[in-house]
Every structure is written in structure tokens, then in C-alpha cells.
Amino acid sequence: MRDKGRTALEVRGLGRRYGRRWVLREATFRLPAGRVCGLVGPNGAGKTTMLEIIAGLREASAGEARVFGEPAGGVAARQRVAFLPQEKPLFTRFTVAETLRLGRELNPHWDQELAEGFVRAGSVPLDAKVGRLSGGQRTRVALAVALGKRPDLVLLDEPLADLDPLVRRQTVAALLGEVAERGITVLLSSHLVAELDTLCDYLLLVAEGGLRLAGDVDEIISVHRVLSAPTDRVPTGPDGLPAGLEHHTVVETHDDQRYTTALVRPGGPVGGFWDAAAPTLEEVVLAYLEQSSSAPLISPNSYVPGVGSEVAK
Ligand SMILES: Nc1ncnc2c1ncn2[C@@H]1O[C@H](COP(=O)(O)OP(=O)(O)OP(=O)(O)O)[C@@H](O)[C@H]1O
Structure with missing residues (x-):
């Protein structure tokens, strides 16, 4: 694991407003490298906004995000990040093979073997047009393109929402296998609260503009x-x-x-x-979603020294 022990993402006082309305405010946390982190929160809580800022697609209105120490949005950070938005960015008229070829042409560090292997393992035909694929197959192709860039940090915006439970399980297993083998850090937003503990070992919960929970899943559960x-x-x-x-x-x-x-x-x-x-992760998440005014919990390994955050107690 290339980045073991390092911080993949550090966010300090991050905020974003649209007009006069702040949708994200004073978010401060650290995500250690090699973790799979769930980003949860109600509709409109600012999850996509946060992912877009980290990916360098949107400006912050306050604070900053750093990816492996580099400012989000800068050339160095963008080279290490792959972002898969909610609407999968695929050309429907391209075949799967053409889609991967485009990935190779656009990305200097492209790993064709990885991308093609990921698609083949899902039994997706390389000569099929993307527009003819099922939702699950399209997700697999989009994930293959994201992984083929050989990123160190993958940002996924609700990647699994439209998949049936079986395909979801297979896709998750394939994704987790790749990220574990390569030491990739993942930050993924999801509304599938009941499945979070099979996916994630780290959690961020945002509600009402602020960060309510941040830390290791085991640690979060153990203090409740x-x-x-x-x-x-x-x-x-x-x-x-x-x-x-x-x-x-x-x-x-x-x-x-x-x-x-x-x-x-x-x-x-x-x-x-x-x-x-002991609660389940689902019980903890639902309680914080239900009572978004409860005192936030930022656990020690998410804590950014020198910036006001509350440590686990
Ligand atoms: N370009 C924009 N202009 C104005 N308001 C915006 C813009 N983009 C997002 N918003 C608003 O910011 C808030 C946060 O949106 P965001 O998409 O980040 O939330 P989310 O947590 O990802 O929501 P969901 O779970 O529904 O996907 C929403 O109220 C949304 O309407």
C-alpha cells in the first residue's frame, strides 16, 4: 500500500453557499489513506457539493480541501482523483471497448488490464454499445473507467442506487477487491444506510449544513x-x-x-x-439523521489539530 499511514484527504473549515444560502458549513475532518468512507446525509445536505469541491469541479466559498497534501482542483490533486458523478458520464453511442480506448487516450497513467478485467469480470461484452447496457452493466463500465485512471482517491456519488440487490453485492465485492489490492481510498455518498457496514470502514455524516459524525466505523459504534x-x-x-x-x-x-x-x-x-x-451502524446513522441537532462527534483519527472540532468522548 503506497500511502499507508498517510492522510488521503484533509478538509478544513470547508463551506459552500449558493447565493446567500450556505449548504455546507465549516466541515473539518481528515480521511486516512486506504479507507472506504461512506458519506451520508439527507437529500440536499451538500454531499454532491462536497464531492465536487474535492474533485476540483466546484469552488469552495470558505475553507479548503487537500488531496494527499495538494490543494483540491490543482493539477497534482486532479491527477490522483477519479470522480464518478450520479449521472454516469458515458457516451451511449460508444461501445464498451471504445469507451475504454477513450479512457486510455485521455489518461497518461491508464491501466488497460485493470479496466478491461473489471468489465469482463461483470460479463459485460466489450463490443456492446453503452446505450444498450443495463443499469448495472453501465455502472460497472463507469467504475472501470474510474479505476483505469489508477487514482489514489475515488469519489463516487451514489454509485449503487439504481442496482438490484444481487448486482449491487457483486459490484461492491468487485470494487472493494480492487481498492483493497491497490490501497485506493474511496469516498462514496449513499442513501443505502442498511448496507453501509458491508461497504465502509469510515463514515462522514452531514446534515443541516454541518458535519455531525466523522471517524472509524468501529470507533463510532464503540462510543455509543x-x-x-x-x-x-x-x-x-x-x-x-x-x-x-x-x-x-x-x-x-x-x-x-x-x-x-x-x-x-x-x-x-x-x-x-x-x-x-451495542448499536448497529444503521441505528447510529438513523439516530443522527433523525436528530440533526445532536452534538457532533469527530473521532480522534479524523480530527484536524488546530481547527475547532469536538473529540470523541
Ligand atoms: N448550482 C446550484 N445552484 C444553486 N443551488 C444549488 C446548486 N447545486 C446544488 N444546490 C443546492 O445545494 C443543496 C445541496 O445540494 P447537493 O446536491 O450537494 O446535496 P446532496 O446531499 O448531494 O443531495 P442528494 O442526496 O439529494 O443527492 C441543495 O439544496 C441544492 O438545491
Whole structure:
């Protein structure tokens, strides 16, 4: 792994506004090299905007992004980045082989063997016109073009959204195989929250213009607990929240007639009537999406020294 131990991406105080409206504000994090990072957030949270800034396709209104130490958008950074936008940038009249040939002509470091192998492994015929391919086959060709550039950082904007579950699983396995073998860093936006933990070992969550979660998936899960108790045993505490949560950072609470649950970052022992369990990544993500005003969590290896961020606790 060429970049092991390095930072693939460093974002400091990044912001973007359209007119007077800020869609992204003061995003600060670090993404270590070699990780597969999920970028999640509600519609309109600024995920595409952030990917476009990192790819050098859009100017930031504040702050900066650096790719392997180089300013995003500069020649050095662009050479190391491949960006696959939501609408796959393929010419429908080209055959698959012609598409790969174009990739070779446009990219000095093109890896034909990799790109062709990736397409063949998905049983996509090289002589087929791109316009005649299924959505899954087209995704595979677009990913092959992205990987063929031999990038160090791949940015994918909802690459899997239109694939059926089986094709999605096959495509993900193929993609993860390539990136692991080559030590490529991946940042991919996705709404497929239930599948994130099979894809990603790193997570960024943006909501309401700001970064709410950043860090290792394992670390993020390990600092949270899901507490549950029968609703009839849970009195209301002085702050209006269910009692017994005073010493914890409460991300979200939910109750129905039978059970009350809370996702918390424990600030001490959990006791009394509460049962505590480790949450799934999906539970954590959904809780932060539901309560986008909860205190952000930037875990230590995403933390950028000298820029105001909250460290995991
Ligand atoms: N060129 C533009 N001019 C004005 N507003 C824009 C422009 N591009 C994006 N926006 C607005 O910025 C906000 C963030 O858009 P963005 O596409 O980055 O969000 P997203 O998180 O990727 O959303 P989704 O999950 O729906 O793809 C949206 O409200 C969008 O309407």
C-alpha cells in the first residue's frame, strides 16, 4: 500500500453557499489513506457539493480541501482523483471497448488490464454499445473507467442506487477487491444506510449544513450505546428526557407504549432500569439523521489539530 499511514484527504473549515444560502458549513475532518468512507446525509445536505469541491469541479466559498497534501482542483490533486458523478458520464453511442480506448487516450497513467478485467469480470461484452447496457452493466463500465485512471482517491456519488440487490453485492465485492489490492481510498455518498457496514470502514455524516459524525466505523459504534427499558418503568427526568440519562450525551430518544429506547454516548456507567447494548451502524446513522441537532462527534483519527472540532468522548 503506497500511502499507508498517510492522510488521503484533509478538509478544513470547508463551506459552500449558493447565493446567500450556505449548504455546507465549516466541515473539518481528515480521511486516512486506504479507507472506504461512506458519506451520508439527507437529500440536499451538500454531499454532491462536497464531492465536487474535492474533485476540483466546484469552488469552495470558505475553507479548503487537500488531496494527499495538494490543494483540491490543482493539477497534482486532479491527477490522483477519479470522480464518478450520479449521472454516469458515458457516451451511449460508444461501445464498451471504445469507451475504454477513450479512457486510455485521455489518461497518461491508464491501466488497460485493470479496466478491461473489471468489465469482463461483470460479463459485460466489450463490443456492446453503452446505450444498450443495463443499469448495472453501465455502472460497472463507469467504475472501470474510474479505476483505469489508477487514482489514489475515488469519489463516487451514489454509485449503487439504481442496482438490484444481487448486482449491487457483486459490484461492491468487485470494487472493494480492487481498492483493497491497490490501497485506493474511496469516498462514496449513499442513501443505502442498511448496507453501509458491508461497504465502509469510515463514515462522514452531514446534515443541516454541518458535519455531525466523522471517524472509524468501529470507533463510532464503540462510543455509543442503545439503552432500552419498558416504557411503564421509565419516569420523566427533570429536563423532560427519560430519567437516568442525565450523565450521557443523548443523541435520540424514542418511545412507544411498550418500550423506550435512547441512543447515547455514555458519560459514565449505565444502570437502573436501562438495558444497554451495542448499536448497529444503521441505528447510529438513523439516530443522527433523525436528530440533526445532536452534538457532533469527530473521532480522534479524523480530527484536524488546530481547527475547532469536538473529540470523541
Ligand atoms: N448550482 C446550484 N445552484 C444553486 N443551488 C444549488 C446548486 N447545486 C446544488 N444546490 C443546492 O445545494 C443543496 C445541496 O445540494 P447537493 O446536491 O450537494 O446535496 P446532496 O446531499 O448531494 O443531495 P442528494 O442526496 O439529494 O443527492 C441543495 O439544496 C441544492 O438545491
